[in-house]
Amino acid sequence: SRTGGSIGKGEVNPDQLQRYIDNGGFWHHAFADDQRYYKMANGAYLDFAVQMGFIAKAEPIVFxxxxxxxxxxxxxxxxxxxxxxxxxxxxxxxxxxx
Structure with a gap:
């Protein structure tokens, strides 16, 4: 949102730089219990990663x-x-x- 209440991709937040300054240059997000492990093959995490723009598709990542x-x-x-x-x-x- 324009007020900075959302996470990841979204509308421009005019206060974004100030938010980073206020947080010491860091942003933190706590993953849900079902997103924490085996991220390379975890459907819940992969869906979140797509929403955030980390990856293009929610497909397992093969090492x-x-x-x-x-x-x-x-x-x-x-x-x-x-x-x-x-x-x-x-x-x-x-x-x-x-």
Whole structure:
């Protein structure tokens, strides 16, 4: 609202900068109990995130845990590929690129 009573996207609030100053430069919002956990797949949170403009669609956010560069290092430590690490470092590279 124009008085700053709403949160997220909305009409221009002429007092917005003063509100930030009054709050030490911060804004705080307490999530509802059903929005607090597993935000990447939590329907209630994802709907809220769309309303706030954080994300475009209320779809689960998939984390890609596989890393091709790390796999290449791991494979090189196992002897695959044209570029090979020094023999003394192979165990450390394979262990740390897991």
């Amino acid at each position: 890609q845990l596989y890393s091709e560069p790390m796999q290449r290092f791991r494979l090189a430590a196992r002897g695959h590929g044209k570029v090979q690490p020094p023999e003394a470092e192979r165990g450390r590279i394979e262990a740390s690129m897991d």
